Amino acid sequence: MSTASTCATRCSWWDHVTPALKDPISAVTQAFLADPCPYKINLGVGAYRDDEGKPVVLQCVREAEAKIEASNFLESTSTALSSKLVEESAKLVYGEDSDVIKEKRFAGIPALSGTGACRLFAEFQKRFYPESRIYLPDPTWSNHRNIWREVHVPDRTFRYYHPDSKSLNFMALMDDVKNAPDGSFFLLHPCAHNPTGVDPTDEQWREISSLFKVKNHFPFFDVAYQGFASGDVEGDAKAIRIFLEDGHSIGCAQSFSKNMGLYGHRVGVLSVLCNDKIQAMAINSQLQQISRTMYGSPPIHGISIVSKILSDPDIKAIWLKEVKVYLVSSFFFRFCTLFDFHYYKDDWTDSLSIISKCYKVMATRIHRMRVILREALERLESPLNWQHITNQVGMFCFSGLNRAEVYLLEKEFHIYMTPDGRISMAGVTTKNVDYLANAIHEVTACDQDAKILHNTDAYKINTDIRFTSLGTSKTRARGMNLAL
């Protein structure tokens, strides 16, 4: 009766399964790992590295772990720890003294880092607003689109980044917000926009918030870099506090991957503001139900580390200091831009010495790398404008390199980054920055389509009229729908 069919004779059930497109970000890491070149550089994924190019485990994390016992495996402790995490995370993002916290007017659930929190919200949105859409900034983190698409919520983009000026396209943004149907769901990056590093000013946030009120839009914040943009966790939450002041009922996806270096532990929180505790309970029950069919609950190890760090005042103080030391200070950036005009003249050495004094005082590694990279490119007499390297905020630099240049960097120089030209500054070290600058200079100077770049006189004309494009319209003025 039993017929043992051999593998050779029967077809596979899975013949019709095609190979999936590689995820653009992790594909970079995979390619990097497979490369035997000894001086290769990984500028792909946004995970912090020290100057040796090594991952860093924060001291606060080690201290928290030392205090955690194996009794975490108890189910009852798990529930208590999860509640603690949600409570402390909400305080962190909404402000300890906010009414929302005092009146417990929020629903919250631990999630599998930022991705998981966004996914839970997307599922929740689909369940209760099945006809709704999500508006995503253009560009945004590539996985955002995947997440909402997976739950069958169609996405639209709103203009955000101005490729020519490498800054915020505020007028267009406001226009798109206005033209969206009332009551639309919008995803916003409150600080350290990924991938551009370009953030609205406080004043611009206020205007955005007002317009949102008028349009009755739902603001959903993806908070992946609180503390990472300016070194100040309170300051980085300013956009959210502005919206709160204006009485918006918002949602937040928080991630502790970057600001606590807990990437692999998958710790995050999804919170949704509500009217009152009763509604909070209802929403919580729905969110729990959604997570229970996806993975049950998030892993306790990460939850216990974060809740320990946030609730133990001594360990929290260590964390806040580490965030400043390792990460970026925006004050330094703004200080830098005051000296930008020097870069168009030949006497950049003066401004550089002033800046170097500054960064000795306020130095943080990523800062320093931004400045050094920019310096190096200018020393090579690159005809292009690299101001944006130091203008942009956070872990990433949206370099403006096009796909062809990115490809060349990989093939010729063994330098890896996502196809949209996004560089993770955390991957730049004092040892590799010169090599990187040289490589970037080589590929941009050799751009086939833009022979004009070899003629620096022609470019000087451009700078005189303050035209800060990185190249010809053909190569540069591409749509910014990159690797979404």
Place this chain on the structure above:
Amino acid sequence: MASSMLSLASAPPSASLSSHEIEKGKLNLGNSSLCFKKDKTNPFMKTKSVGRISMAVASNVSRFEAITMAPPDPILGVSEAFKADNHELKLNLGVGAYRTEELQPYVLDVVKKADKLLLEKGENREYLPIEGLAAFNKVTAELLFGADNPVIKQQRVATVQGLSGTGSLRLAAALIERYFPGAKVLISSPTWGNHKNIFNDARVPWSEYRYYDPKTVGLDFEGMIADIKAAPEGSFILLHGCAHNPTGIDPTPEQWETIADVIQEKNHIPFFDIAYQGFASGSLDADASSVRMFVARGMEVIAAQSYSKNLGLYAERIGAINVVCSSSDAAARVKSQLKRIARPMYSNPPVHGARIVASIVGDATLFKEWNAEMEMMAGRIMNVRQKLFDSLSSKDKSGKDWSFVLKQIGMFSFTGLNKAQCDNMTNKWHVYMTKDGRISLAGLSLAKCEYLADAIIDSYHNVS
């Protein structure tokens, strides 16, 4: 205009009306052209009373007004009810979490050692690749299929780390939904409560095959075979690799062969949920024999694993989904698609549990120690079964056959009690169990067997 509205928004929210009042229409809302389509009322305007002055205040009323409480999870709900009970003789036989004789949670020694080693090593916390920790994926497939299995050597298994059994099942469900649209999953009647929820949320249709026979408190084998035969060709048949949850009733090796025959005949795909490897017989290898038998026949098989019970790693959410394919090329393609499903769910899986399992299973000494602890845990449950059976047989004079307690295997026992009888167990005896009559023997101590026997006998005979 907006700014004047906003200035009023700074009125204390404590003055706001509850959602209840809003629903009852006590709220007199202003009119505006800014009505949100779904609400009948204008969610943008809300009147507040501050003293005797009513102000129109611009604040966004939550758009989630209509959301109701989700029903409580039947299994976890039991633990919650248990916690709320203050009776001194209360007994929690709800969730399948292993307890010691003292009814304390048990952290395996081998896990403590692995945890300590990890702490000392001070490993980094970098993102795992989407498919998970390579060292873990290797050992988990070897543990299930056997390290020397040709399917492993030929690289015909797509293994992706998942968040315990639930997460792994969900990945497989999403794969089925995407590549076999309309195909059904057949689940046993009864089965673990979350199975249907997982398939529902993954939008995979499912139906049941007969499994539990209340008359014999055993397997309805004929019904099972008939239902599997009747299913449309190319269905996915969800099977419990060992220690069936909730009944504790497993097919015999001969019955497994027949099940495999029928599945091959009908061109179905066997889909194993292995949550208790080691807990059924005490032997990790022996408990994998059903899966290995299917694979040895050259069948393509899906298998979800969990380390929640057998390593006590419930809270760390560590498991895996394995798809055994007929070629390494198919396995590579399937793996890439599983990754594509994982990325918008959580990007990459958590590292800690994976490292623990990899260090235990990958180290000969620790693995041996684990085998011993596994035997001890399974052994305790077998002793408890014996004691319960003995108590029931000696106390119950009606001549009812209680031997199913001994025949059933694993953490659970399906007592055959109906809902009213289960309610009696809880209300009168403070014994907490799920309403389908399932008790978790992992939560029973030898000391409490007599008490439980009394409760069962009373409920069975005196309640209908």
